[in-house]
Amino acid sequence: NAGVTQTPKFQVLKTGQSMTLQCAQDMNHNSMYWYRQDPGMGLRLIYYSASEGTTDKGEVPNGYNVSRLNKREFSLRLESAAPSQTSVYFCASSEAPTGGSSYEQYFGPGTRLTVT
């Protein structure tokens, strides 16, 4: 099992360009997430998908859109990149909580994005 995979690993964009970050998991997890990590800030939730067919905003959704393409794939799109979106982006997945139990999230290797 590859776990959670992300593409690309690195990307440099110019201000105003668009791009899509891809994420896929092979653990048959229902829930998927996108986080960004900035120096000294920990990880902050951008969007999540609690189950296939649903998506919702997290703490910092402005400037992003997401698509839950199927159970395996959850993509993050930057329509018009800005320097403030320079960050490391992590995708994660987890089993759907059952019986009130929250399951750990498994993270992809991250995408390092620079917007100039």
Place this chain on the structure above:
Amino acid sequence: AQKVTQAQTEISVVEKEDVTLDCVYETRDTTYYLFWYKQPPSGELVFLIRRNSFDEQNEISGRYSWNFQKSTSSFNFTITASQVVDSAVYFCALSEARNSNSGYALNFGKGTSLLVTP
């Protein structure tokens, strides 16, 4: 408001020393979950432990141990006899039952950077 506070930004120890990383959380829920993740210099995030709010038992796994105290809203992490390979950023995170519709998204602390020198 920050729900998870890791007051120690950086810690530096010499190999074989014991070190404790502090984590204080804030929640109004009676059901919640606490996690620790490790981020080594290579950048990936590695899951270490999950604890739910109903289980206050401390846990030990090899050189790692965790002390969960609801009375002080703390979930501290101790590394015994630290090694150079323990050098990493460690994150504490909280997931609340009120976020059940969100798939229990995680609220992360800002992390503690641990440097273990030979």
